[in-house]
Amino acid sequence: MTPLRVVFFGTPGFAVPTLDALLSSSHAVVGVVTQPDRPRGRGQKTSDAPVKARALASKLPILQPDRLKSPDFVEAFTALRADLAVVAAYGKILPESLIATPRLGMINVHASLLPSYRGAAPVHRAIINGEPETGVTIMRVVKALDAGPMMATVRRPIGVDDTSDAVEADLARLGAPLLVDVVDQLAEGRATETPQDDSAASYASRLTKDDGVVDWRWPARRIHNLIRGLHPWPHAFSYLDGRRLILLRSAADDEPSRSQPGTVLDASGDRLTVATGQGRLHLLQLQPEGKRALSAREFLAGHRPRAGAAFGSEPAS
Numbered sequence: 109m110t111p112l113r114v115v116f117f118g119t120p121g122f123a124v125p126t127l128d129a130l131l132s133s134s135h136a137v138v139g140v141v142t143q144p145d146r147p148r149g150r151g152q153k154t155s156d157a158p159v160k161a162r163a164l165a166s167k168l169p170i171l172q173p174d175r176l177k178s179p180d181f182v183e184a185f186t187a188l189r190a191d192l193a194v195v196a197a198y199g200k201i202l203p204e205s206l207i208a209t210p211r212l213g214m215i216n217v218h219a220s221l222l223p224s225y226r227g228a229a230p231v232h233r234a235i236i237n238g239e240p241e242t243g244v245t246i247m248r249v250v251k252a253l254d255a256g257p258m259m260a261t262v263r264r265p266i267g268v269d270d271t272s273d274a275v276e277a278d279l280a281r282l283g284a285p286l287l288v289d290v291v292d293q294l295a296e297g298r299a300t301e302t303p304q305d306d307s308a309a310s311y312a313s314r315l316t317k318d319d320g321v322v323d324w325r326w327p328a329r330r331i332h333n334l335i336r337g338l339h340p341w342p343h344a345f346s347y348l349d350g351r352r353l354i355l356l357r358s359a360a361d362d363e364p365s366r367s368q369p370g371t372v373l374d375a376s377g378d379r380l381t382v383a384t385g386q387g388r389l390h391l392l393q394l395q396p397e398g399k400r401a402l403s404a405r406e407f408l409a410g411h412r413p414r415a416g417a418a419f420g421s422e423p424a425s
Contacts, residue, residue, distance in 0.1 A: 109134065109295045112191040115210065117141045121158040122280045123196035126217050129284035130194065131166060135291055139169040139188045143199055177203055185209060192294060194287060195249055204251050212294050214249035217283045219276060221261060222247060223309040226254035231279065232272045233312035236319075236337035238329065241265050242275065244283035246290045248301060255309070257301035259290045269359070271339040315342055321421050322346040324370035328360035328387035346419045348372075351411075353419075356401055357393035362386070370419040375412055378405040382419055 112135045116127050119142050130137050140163040145156065156164065163170050169188070173181035182205075190210040195202070196217040207214050220230035222245040227233075234242045243263040248256035262282045266275060293299035320342050322331055335344040335358045344355045367373060367383040374381040380391040395401040396411070 109292065111135045112212070112291060112295050113138045113189060114291065115139045115141060115185070115188050115190040115193045116159075116163075117193060117195040117198040117202075117214075118159040119143045119157050119199050120197050122219070122276055123198075123217075124158050124162050125280045125284040126194065126196045126287050127159060127162055129288045130291070133288045133291065135288075135295070137166075137168060138190060139171060139185075141171045141173070141185070141198070144172045144174055176200060176206055182206070182209075192291065193249075194291070196283075196287075201253070202249060207249050207251070215259065215287070215290060215294075216247050216249050216254070216256070217287050218245045218247055218254055219243075219279045219283070220312070221245060221263065222254060222258055223304040223306065225312040226309055227312040228314040230312040231276045232315055232337045234337075235266060235270065235272050235275065236333050238333045239266055242279065244279050244286060246283070246287055247304075253311075255304060255306065257303050259293075259299055259301055260286050262286050269336065271336040273340050317342045320344045322355065322419070323421060324382065324419055325385040328362070328384040328389040331384060331389050332358045332360040346370075346421065347423050348413060348419050349417060350423050352397040352423070354395040354397065354401075355391060356395055357391075359390040359392060361388050361390070363388050368418065372413045372417045372419070375408055375417075377408075378403065380404040380408060 114130055114135050114137050116130060116137055118127060140159060142157060142159045160170060171181060171184055186209055192212040193210045193214040195214055221243040225234055231242060241263055243261055245258050246260040247258050250256040264278055264282060290299060320338050322344050335355045338344050339356060346353055346355060365373060365383040365388055369383055369385050371383045373383055373388060382389045391404055393401055393403055394407055
């Protein structure tokens with residue numbers, strides 16, 4: 109097998125295991141393309157994203173274009189003489205002219221079982237929708253979003269209490285060796301490509317803070333899925349006694365309640381139980397806006413709800 113010259117496109121932590129796997133392979137990573145530096149974290153200080161930090165540590169050439177069609181970037185990318193480009197959560201749509209530049213094109217590490225959950229937030233949307241399983245698909249990059257032929261897949265069950273950060277970390281770990289296997293197959297001329305069934309496709313749109321609004325008329329299990337699917341960002345939230353509360357951890361049951369959805373059923377000890385449209389939701393950890401995360405017991409020690417209090421989707425008028 110003749111080793112390939114590979115350019116890596118990626119930005120967040122999800123992409124780092126794949127970059128590490130390529131660096132440990134027989135192939136040569138000749139450059140890394142990552143998004144421009146941006147303010148990050150609570151202090152909004154400019155810092156290196158995880159892929160850039162890893163590339164710096166490995167002394168790899170780094171390109172951070174503002175525009176992928178800019179002549180300077182296209183010239184620099186072409187000069188890397190890549191046989192193949194590997195994409196893992198880069199975060200921008202790649203133009204056709206760029207896709208066609210490497211001799212063997214581009215392949216992508218996508219965190220879903222395609223054709224389900226094409227798009228920007230596949231792990232989060234799968235958990236929000238209560239899916240029992242997800243996975244990673246290695247696919248060829250084409251002009252249409254996540255619609256290219258599939259080259260390999262690996263599956264992972266989703267537990268009833270799994271959060272998106274835990275699932276995503278597992279998928280990053282599972283996808284890395286799978287990607288290297290596909291790169292080996294391409295180098296040896298034995299890779300196979302299976303077209304996706306476009307009629308079965310679904311889309312995982314980008315997350316916004318508005319996705320976190322809890323509707324207490326929903327079943328408890330649906331709200332529980334929202335809470336774990338939006339962890340660690342942007343988080344599910346609700347209002348109680350005029351205060352915005354971020355909901356971090358929960359449990360759900362199907363015990364019926366005659367109370368109006370959102371009504372606090374129990375607020376004692378370590379129990380903060382809320383009526384929903386179907387079943388009850390137990391809030392295990394929550395965070396008053398601007399404060400630290402609290403267990404239910406800690407929260408109730410200083411914020412015991414009044415009798416008949418109810419959670420709502422907006423501040424009380």
